[in-house]
Amino acid sequence: MAATISGDGSVVFDRVQKSYDGEVLVVKDLNLKIDKGEFVTMLGPSGSGKSTCLMMLAGFETATHGDILLGGRPINNIPPHKRGIGMVFQNYALFPHMTVGENLSFPLEVRKMGKDEREAKVKRALDMVQMGDFIDRRPAQLSGGQQQRIALARALVFDAELVLMDEPLGALDKQLREHMQYEIKHIHENLGITVVYVTHDQSEALTMSDRVAVFDDGIIQQLSTPEALYERPENAFVAQFIGENNTLSGVVQAIKGDAATIKLDDGTVTEALAVKCGDVGNRTTLSIRPERVTVGGNKTKNSTDAKVLELIYLGDHIRCRMNVHGNEDFIVKVPNSAGHTHLQAGETTTVSWGKEDCRALDA
Amino acid sequence: MIKSLLLGAAAGAIVASSAMAAEITVVSWGGAYTKSQIEAYHKPWMAKTGNKVISEDYSGGLAEVKSQVEAGNVTWDLIDVELSDAIRGCDEGLLETIDPSILPAGADGTAAMDDFISGSITECAIPTIVWSTIFAYDTSKIADGPTTIGDFFDTSKFPGKRGMRKGPKSNLEMALAADGVAAADIYDVLGTPEGVDRAFAKLDTIKADTVWWEAGAQPPQLLADGEVAMTTAYNGRIFNAVAAEDKPFGIVWDSQVFDLDLWVIPKGAPNKEAAMDFVAFSTATEQLAAQASYISYGPARKSSSSLVGSYHTKPDLAMGPQMPTAPENFATAIQNDFEFWADNQDELNERFNAWLAQ
């Protein structure tokens, strides 16, 4: 059996840089530690460097600078086939000239495993993804979802401690995608393997991950749990990229502890939570989640008048676009609960939010 | 009305005059040989009659003639062929018969039938030249050169590659001559299975050293490139390389195999009358003799011999001794037996090809 060096499945990127042309760095200064058994997602828009990181980890790209450690050992000079990393590709990459069984058997054959052992492992892996009956089919005879399961089984069949997934659900329709998200998550939990997952779909990232690394411009903008990422974005990009977000621009007037006083562009002064707004005089972006805004009620310090511009009925809630402090795209979600406020387009109402829900971030 | 009549008459006159000036297509073997024909035949005939000659090249054989005649689309008017093809084409009805009475008497007054080499005028063909297959070598490379046909087959005495025509004709004759058969007995011996075996056995002795050529232009090139030490060739081609290109080639006349080239007219030739006139003109004593100053092929008329002068650009190069028919060259000459080849060429070709492929 070929020596797999994936070890315990822990991964460290230590000051990794990558450039393709010697001029532009697509990965700028990557420091990332992934623990054994963790599910970490690299999330970011296309061109943000997340796929490059995955390819460097798999061994298909070499790091221009810095070290990548696997199970504590540097792997820069180890070819892909000796890394012992399982991988699921975007378009599954199931070998079209082999049956499902042969596809799964392939990684075991190259490890010179005996026939009986191979068959047992293939069966177990197929059962794990509920595809036991399809062992003799060709990939072309399977639906997209089925192919995806096979690809997953193939990445797991040789007991890799680390499995990389490169947008594996991208080609599936929404319903199937959501179903597969849970399935992958359960398999991860059952096997205790480390998973590094790449996607540009933030809801996917939030659903599945232990931690999410948000990439932009070759840099990790924030690395935290899904909850922290959504509740406590550390900069304007993350706030904007994860979930829905209302922004107001202004200038910092005063900072006291974690409380900042901001003068908005329309002249109003408001209170916010100082996160990354810098010193007095800096421009800042205030970030407020739509669902944290309440409509009507008593005026508080962070209340303001808002003109209702548009209402969209979405079943569980009503989406309301308003003009708040000059921002005409200010979205508020009004829950469709018993006795909720009934708004009319064109009317003026009061909106308010808690000081801690209004985060002052970089401009 | 009158105007248009006049126009019509004028147009008619133009058509008539263009019909008067015929245009015939004469097909020959190309190179120095065709050039000699153009100088000696075409130009004087065009000057005399006002007709036009279009000269085309071919590589021998009856295949094109057969295709044209069988397809009923004959574009050639006159073809220069070997004797065996002239006989065969005539037998197969591919050629027009030519009445020998159109031929002028010799310059010395001899009747045409007596002036041409005896038996060379056939039903469909009028002879022009005697040509010969000889062998040649590079005198600058072999100082003390070969003299007999035996030397050609003796690679221990004269090492080096040999060039031979890719076909049994004349090779088998030369092989037997080299093996000691007298010129007169060659075809008797070749007519027996043992004789054929004997000829092939002789060829076997140099087979490994032989480069085979197909077109007449190849042998001088092979010699010039040093690809072969000696090669069989048509005598006129070697002469041309010596006279016109100053190549240091020597000809060995021993056991030369000579043959005739003749004019034939394919059946259904578009300008048959003009072609006949051209045949009569070009085979006159003076024209045949004139041709001999361009290339070393012997005129088919006896009366031409005395008029043969010197090479057209070299007044001191007398053409007489260059001819296959010159007495000193002619002693051991073998005349190609067209009837033997007509009878046996299928079988001997087959055997030759099989022998080559072995």
Added chain:
Amino acid sequence: MTDATTDTNGMALAADGTPLKKRLGQALFRSKMRALGLATPLLLLIFFCFLVPIIIFLIRGVHNDTFEVHMPAVSVELAQWDTTSEPTEAMYAALAADLVLAKETKTIGKVASRVNRELSGTRSLFTKSARKAKKLEAPYKDALIGVSKKWADIEVWKALKVSAKSWTPAYLASAVDLKYNADGSFERKSEERRIHLQLFVRTLEISVIVTVMGLLLGYPVAFLLSTLPARTSNLLLILVLLPFWTSLLVRTTAWIAMLQSQGVLNDLFVIFGLATDEDRFSLIYNKTGTLIAMTHILLPFMILPLYSVMKTIPPTYVRAAKSMGATDWTAFWRVYFPQSIPGIGAGGILVFILAISFYITPALVGGEDGTMISNFIDFHMRKSLNWSLAAAMGGVLLTIVLFLYYIYDKVVGIDNMKLG
């Protein structure tokens, strides 16, 4: 979407109760006819300018009525002759009458050529006898034997009997080195006249070697082309196609300049001391020359189908294989190579079929042991004028190609071939 109603037999019915298949056929008929109409000019062109001439020519290989047409009387007599008994006076009389006829119509040469192919030496017998035929008088047997003793030879009559058969397997037999006898039996030709089988085998051998060499040389090139970025690969593709812009003749003669004993390659060998000036390599005018030149000329036909297939193989397959622990070689051999097989099939069959009928190149650089069957077909077309034998050889070659195609279909499957 609803299921179509079905009748009692389970056949699907359209809304008006007619079988659905029939309805569908009617609906598609018009568009089918239109498509056919568009293809008609090409089909007619192929039929009349390609299929018909080929069929007519192939028929020549089994049909030659020269003798029967021009010697009608003796043909009738010969049909009844048993090939062993003495030829009768009636046969001689018929022969004499036909000779007179053939002489008058100037077809005696054709007849003589035909018979001469069966028995050497009969050509002059015919032409000579025809010249004297008019003066012959009964009894014709003695009279003809008086002209030539050969007329008494039963072998001559056997040759006549074979020639008199218009539909004859004689040429096909000759194409595979067999001799067709007057009594209908076949025997192998004498050893020194056997040549065609050897040539067919050599032709197949050269074609196979050229195909394999083309594959070995073309595969890496196609692979390189398919992995390079589009700009570079297009440039290289032009280099691959560049030879197509020069004539076949020029490319072949270029190889002569390269390979001949005083040529570029041999000069280099001498300079680098790999050969002595006196003992240069024979790289041309033999099989080596044919193989080198043909491989080069046919290489693009291998590279292009390979390239177009390889371009459709996503690089993730090899990556996936490597991620599963396969070495570079295993990933190539188990994953990449099997997917390139359709290209190999297409390129291979294209090169092989082109090679098997290659003609100009072996004629120019083949020498003696590098000539192929097509050169002999040409020889019989242009030199020996034995068109029937040429047709028969062409027929045998066509049969071999079709047979190999059938084998290929059985073993590899013709649908497993992709030209792009």
